[in-house]
Amino acid sequence: METLFQQYAPVSLEKATVWFKACHERDIPENGGACIKYKDKQIAVYHFKRKQKWYACQNLCPHKMEMVLSRGMIGDSEGIAKVACPMHKKTFSLETGENLNGDLPSIATFPVKLENGFVYIGFSE
Amino acid sequence: MKTVIVVGNGMVGYKFCEKFIAASSGDAYKLVVFGEEPRPAYDRVHLSEYFENQDAKALELAPASWYKENGIELITGQRVSDIKKEAKEIHTASGNSYGYDYLVLATGSVPFVPPIPGVEKEGVFVYRTIEDLEDMMAYASQIKAIKPNGKAAILGGGLLGLEAGKAVFDMGLEPHVVEFAPKLMPRQLDTRSSNVLRLKLESMGIQVHLSKATNQILGDTVIEGMEFGEDDQLDVDMLIISAGIRPRDELGKTCGLEMGTRGGIVVNNKMQTSAKDIFAIGEVALYNQMIYGLVAPGYEMADVAVNQILGSQDIIMPENIDMSTKLKLMGVDVASFGTPYMPADKGLSIIFENKTKFLYKRINVSHDGKTLLGGILVGDASDYNILHQMYLNGMALPDNAEELIVGARGEGGSAFGSAMDLPDTAQICSCESVSKGNICSSLLNGESDSLKDIISCTKATTGCGGCKPMVVELVNETLKSMGKEVKDVICEHFEYTRQELYGIIKVKGITSYDVALDKCGKGDGCEVCKPALASIFATIYNDTANKEDVIQDSNDRFLANIQRNGTYSVVPRIPGGEITPDKLIVLGDVAKEYKLYTKITGGQRIDLFGAELNDLPAIWKKLIDAGFESGHAYGKALRTVKSCVGSTWCRYGMDESVSFAIELEERYKGIRSPHKLKGGVSGCIRECAEARGKDFGVIAVEGGWNLYVCGNGGATPKHAQLLAEQIDNETVIKYLDRFLMYYIRTAAPLMRTAAWLEKLEGGIDQLKKVVVEDSLNIAKELETDMQALVDKYECEWRQAVENEEIGKRFKHFVNADDRDDNLVFVPMREQKMPEPWTN
Numbered sequence A: 001m002e003t004l005f006q007q008y009a010p011v012s013l014e015k016a017t018v019w020f021k022a023c024h025e026r027d028i029p030e031n032g033g034a035c036i037k038y039k040d041k042q043i044a045v046y047h048f049k050r051k052q053k054w055y056a057c058q059n060l061c062p063h064k065m066e067m068v069l070s071r072g073m074i075g076d077s078e079g080i081a082k083v084a085c086p087m088h089k090k091t092f093s094l095e096t097g098e099n100l101n102g103d104l105p106s107i108a109t110f111p112v113k114l115e116n117g118f119v120y121i122g123f124s125e
Numbered sequence B: 001m002k003t004v005i006v007v008g009n010g011m012v013g014y015k016f017c018e019k020f021i022a023a024s025s026g027d028a029y030k031l032v033v034f035g036e037e038p039r040p041a042y043d044r045v046h047l048s049e050y051f052e053n054q055d056a057k058a059l060e061l062a063p064a065s066w067y068k069e070n071g072i073e074l075i076t077g078q079r080v081s082d083i084k085k086e087a088k089e090i091h092t093a094s095g096n097s098y099g100y101d102y103l104v105l106a107t108g109s110v111p112f113v114p115p116i117p118g119v120e121k122e123g124v125f126v127y128r129t130i131e132d133l134e135d136m137m138a139y140a141s142q143i144k145a146i147k148p149n150g151k152a153a154i155l156g157g158g159l160l161g162l163e164a165g166k167a168v169f170d171m172g173l174e175p176h177v178v179e180f181a182p183k184l185m186p187r188q189l190d191t192r193s194s195n196v197l198r199l200k201l202e203s204m205g206i207q208v209h210l211s212k213a214t215n216q217i218l219g220d221t222v223i224e225g226m227e228f229g230e231d232d233q234l235d236v237d238m239l240i241i242s243a244g245i246r247p248r249d250e251l252g253k254t255c256g257l258e259m260g261t262r263g264g265i266v267v268n269n270k271m272q273t274s275a276k277d278i279f280a281i282g283e284v285a286l287y288n289q290m291i292y293g294l295v296a297p298g299y300e301m302a303d304v305a306v307n308q309i310l311g312s313q314d315i316i317m318p319e320n321i322d323m324s325t326k327l328k329l330m331g332v333d334v335a336s337f338g339t340p341y342m343p344a345d346k347g348l349s350i351i352f353e354n355k356t357k358f359l360y361k362r363i364n365v366s367h368d369g370k371t372l373l374g375g376i377l378v379g380d381a382s383d384y385n386i387l388h389q390m391y392l393n394g395m396a397l398p399d400n401a402e403e404l405i406v407g408a409r410g411e412g413g414s415a416f417g418s419a420m421d422l423p424d425t426a427q428i429c430s431c432e433s434v435s436k437g438n439i440c441s442s443l444l445n446g447e448s449d450s451l452k453d454i455i456s457c458t459k460a461t462t463g464c465g466g467c468k469p470m471v472v473e474l475v476n477e478t479l480k481s482m483g484k485e486v487k488d489v490i491c492e493h494f495e496y497t498r499q500e501l502y503g504i505i506k507v508k509g510i511t512s513y514d515v516a517l518d519k520c521g522k523g524d525g526c527e528v529c530k531p532a533l534a535s536i537f538a539t540i541y542n543d544t545a546n547k548e549d550v551i552q553d554s555n556d557r558f559l560a561n562i563q564r565n566g567t568y569s570v571v572p573r574i575p576g577g578e579i580t581p582d583k584l585i586v587l588g589d590v591a592k593e594y595k596l597y598t599k600i601t602g603g604q605r606i607d608l609f610g611a612e613l614n615d616l617p618a619i620w621k622k623l624i625d626a627g628f629e630s631g632h633a634y635g636k637a638l639r640t641v642k643s644c645v646g647s648t649w650c651r652y653g654m655d656e657s658v659s660f661a662i663e664l665e666e667r668y669k670g671i672r673s674p675h676k677l678k679g680g681v682s683g684c685i686r687e688c689a690e691a692r693g694k695d696f697g698v699i700a701v702e703g704g705w706n707l708y709v710c711g712n713g714g715a716t717p718k719h720a721q722l723l724a725e726q727i728d729n730e731t732v733i734k735y736l737d738r739f740l741m742y743y744i745r746t747a748a749p750l751m752r753t754a755a756w757l758e759k760l761e762g763g764i765d766q767l768k769k770v771v772v773e774d775s776l777n778i779a780k781e782l783e784t785d786m787q788a789l790v791d792k793y794e795c796e797w798r799q800a801v802e803n804e805e806i807g808k809r810f811k812h813f814v815n816a817d818d819r820d821d822n823l824v825f826v827p828m829r830e831q832k833m834p835e836p837w838t839n
């Protein structure tokens, strides 16, 4: 279990070396999320239309180690974009990955860019 | 170290401990408490509530651990049998002895049982302890099982008698109140107000028999009736005696303390008995030749005794003790304060009476019209707190004193502003001696910030609870004056209550979440307001969860309940629990094909667990083709209407409960509400469908159905309460339409009907007024709105299966057809389950 969690290390925009063409823009619901597969990783991608922003993070919830975050509701807490896990509503910042309503470990976040209607996610490997 | 022994762990004995701990410091004293009852002290004043929830813990004044944490040795289930004054020790019934420096007798009282021939018969009860109530309940349900129209009498029409009347009323027996005096509550009411109360009680089905002296209890070994005189008798199946109290003063008598001629241990204004190291407090103490059968004076006595023992000798009992009371008897307000009725040479009375509305208000004012001496309120005691304060504080009366009870425009209204006008010294909570100043300053100096804080730091409202409305008003007004909002707002994005938001969205015709956020909210929303708004939209427009899926709770978005490992459960609707063999086979086939764990649920249907997101549409297509529909097990919506087999097969059935359960489930299926809704229909009072544990329950009786509402299983079980009796199918549906719609409109998010009713001002009586009598004049509108929802029903799984666009939602990866490779199942008996969680 722990090793599963360790597979996901955050990647910052500067560190992104690989831009993976994940899906079409249309595949992700507006103001919601969906999951994509990259190698053996599961990545949650959100189209936060109200903020005109895209976010990506690990699909794995650090609470019970389930692959569910893409199915959570998104929103903000005092301006910080966040996702609420559908299992027990733990919330995580989509900017920093920090657990906002508890002291779970942070989740890994990934940079996203859009080109010609496609969604690209940045990885370092 | 000195030892203080307290005999009796009742309400006043407990209060003594609480105040002692708060006032003493260090370990100069050791407290040892003996209680004869099997459990630590509990709230006797709210004893009747035990009938509703059977939750003894909820009545507890403090848990056993509290005593331990505070170094108090609490010995329950142990009677003290003797006091050796000279040796300064007590003996217990089990033969132990303990020495004391100070002894506090708080042994309370017992119900007085008059020596009427036959009182020893089976079926005769008294009403003072939890055990008494348990015995009554067991007996009442025995009677009801063999005699649905059983009757119970209460001997004594005083305060406690009417309280006992409520208990038997709730137990479903026909109550008869028998009083010796020519009026009810002879100590608190005058004849006219007693008549108004009597009319009101009779209108509710409680028979009142005044001026009746009971000569004999009839029956062989079991009570069958009461005889009042020649040819004057009343057949009853049960009797509760509530003819006054007698102090439990036997310890004082045997050890030679000074006693009153009619019982009670004599105390001075220091609560000291004739032995200076022995104190008596509460209902055993005779102070000023009186036994005070109320908690507030008892608490004050406890306070005096604590101070005397700890050395603050100037704190003594006042000469005059306020015996004002406000009660809600079976939903009827009754209050009396000061001198409730008095001779004309002392003052003049202003009386308002309206028998058509069962209202009576009387105030007594001094001859010069300047001061309030006392009064009586029946039917509407909303002004009690303020009148009582005017009386206590000797506040000046307005020029037109009648406006105090008749308001400026006649009936009802009242002439004063608010509790904020009271002086700071005004005692708001007399049980806990909390003044207006205590409450307001605690808020102003930042020590407290809410009603909850005030209650926990001052204990106000935790006694009889009568001061609650005033405390709430003071808290709200003070917070307002400090510029703070006091509202149950939804979340940081919407500063409205659900009910307010419902109104706004309906009036403005808003149909999407983003527009709502732009027009009446702020920020980008969250997991709290999104589903709350989704529920409001569903209530107004009855769109399915497919319309705006990203604002739905995750379960609604995927039209299935997420399970421990991220797979889903599939629960098709099986209305009333009735299912054909063919449909059972389909369920079996589908479960086999997709390797689903199969279980019968607690809601009389079948749950198929472990379905992967990708498979949900295919599974549902098969089920829909076989005639199934969504069961909405994932939604805050109608779940099941549980049924028993009823007259279709059952030899006791009085009506077709299955048919009716199916009809109700079909009618309300798909309707979204603040929380989930469950119903039940039983074919007779044996109640095999557990209808009274549901949000709405219908039980077949002679001559129709009884309709109950606002029950709950789950974490805080509550029995549903009777809304209407012996009504036909159409009327059940009519009332249910109104009730459900009213709940759906006004409840807070995630508030079940039971909690909602608890919050509803006026409780079940108010609900009856709205639903049955249409007092708000909204019944037609509620029915029309409900019918519109019923007409718009669509199975959302059918939509999802038939619409390709919706179908795309059910994919684990949007960029691959792969399955979630993180899933691990392990065998479970002959089926499977997800691997256990390790953290």
Ligand code: SRM
Binding pocket: B561, B562, B563, B569, B571, B599, B600, B601, B602, B603, B604, B605, B606, B607, B633, B639, B640, B642, B676, B678, B693, B694, B711, B712, B713, B714, B715, B716, B752
């Ligand atoms: C499946 C089932 C247990 C079973 O195997 O029998 C069940 C399963 C769950 N119940 Fe239940 N409850 C089930 C019958 C009940 C009953 C019995 C009944 O309905 O007669 C009750 C008590 C009656 C009542 O609700 O008043 C019940 C009281 C609860 C509660 C407590 C509600 C409360 O007001 O205190 C929750 C928690 C909640 O809703 O917040 C809950 C929540 C849940 C949840 C939704 C917990 C969750 O969020 O995952 C479970 C969903 C499992 C799933 O995926 O299907 N379940 N649950 C039953 C499904 C019945 C059905 O056919 O739809």
Ligand SMILES: Cc1cc2nc3c(=O)[nH]c(=O)nc-3n(C[C@H](O)[C@H](O)[C@H](O)COP(=O)(O)OP(=O)(O)OC[C@H]3O[C@@H](n4cnc5c(N)ncnc54)[C@H](O)[C@@H]3O)c2cc1C
Binding pocket: B007, B008, B009, B010, B011, B012, B013, B014, B034, B035, B036, B037, B044, B045, B046, B047, B048, B078, B079, B080, B081, B106, B107, B108, B109, B127, B128, B129, B160, B163, B248, B251, B281, B282, B283, B284, B292, B293, B294, B295, B296, B298, B327, B464
């Ligand atoms: C149904 C009901 C409703 C009421 N409603 C109201 C109301 O609305 N407002 C109001 O002000 N008052 C009300 N009262 C009255 C209120 O409950 C009493 O005034 C209060 O409980 C008195 O407290 P107490 O400690 O003196 O006596 P109790 O609470 O009776 O406690 C005495 C305890 O001492 C124990 N004991 C007795 N002898 C011994 C012994 N020898 N050794 C060990 N233990 C012993 C008893 O078992 C008992 O537990 C109501 C009472 C009842 C029964």
Ligand code: SF4
Binding pocket: none
């Ligand atoms: S009782 Fe608890 S564990 Fe059991 S099904 Fe209901 S919610 Fe789940």
Ligand code: FES
Binding pocket: A061, A062, A063, A064, A065, A066, A085, A086, A087, A088, A089, A090
């Ligand atoms: S698994 Fe995500 S909050 Fe519990």
